[in-house]
Amino acid sequence: MAFGWAGSADISSAAKTFTPNMGGQFFAWLLLHGHLQCKTNLLQRRIVEDATCELCAQAEETAEHLLVHCPFAASFWQRLVIQMEPDVAVCNLLHLPKPENLPMAHFDTFSLLSCWHLWKRRNGIVFRQESESDRVL
Ligand SMILES: [Zn+2]
Numbered sequence: 001m002a003f004g005w006a007g008s009a010d011i012s013s014a015a016k017t018f019t020p021n022m023g024g025q026f027f028a029w030l031l032l033h034g035h036l037q038c039k040t041n042l043l044q045r046r047i048v049e050d051a052t053c054e055l056c057a058q059a060e061e062t063a064e065h066l067l068v069h070c071p072f073a074a075s076f077w078q079r080l081v082i083q084m085e086p087d088v089a090v091c092n093l094l095h096l097p098k099p100e101n102l103p104m105a106h107f108d109t110f111s112l113l114s115c116w117h118l119w120k121r122r123n124g125i126v127f128r129q130e131s132e133s134d135r136v137l
Pocket residue numbers: 053054055056057058059065066069070071072
């Protein structure tokens with residue numbers, strides 16, 4: 001399956017090396033191209049009638065909210081000591097300053113992998129009524 005990588009070279013290479021399975025690559029493609037099936041995108045397509053975040057009910061569920069600003073996601077990034085700018089966009093998640101406590105050569109890939117797990121946890125909570133505890137991330 002070809003996805004027609006249209007992003008910059010570093011986004012494409014990070015997404016391609018992100019994970020060997022197609023689920024992870026497809027998630028990366030959806031995220032970086034603004035097609036993640038968050039509620040604001042579903043509202044635009046008239047699939048849902050309300051875009052309120054299912055996890056916190058405090059904001060519209062955009063990709064940025066869900067993966068960065070929602071208290072569910074914010075606590076995850078805080079535990080990793082990764083500082084998020086208030087206006088960070090998901091397409092900039094690959095360009096976060098690498099914290100000193102994470103000496104990984106492929107930090108960009110790590111960021112995408114973290115987002116993928118946040119998305120899977122969200123789906124587990126919303127669709128399978130799993131616990132909201134994010135300790136299993
Ligand atoms: Zn939220």
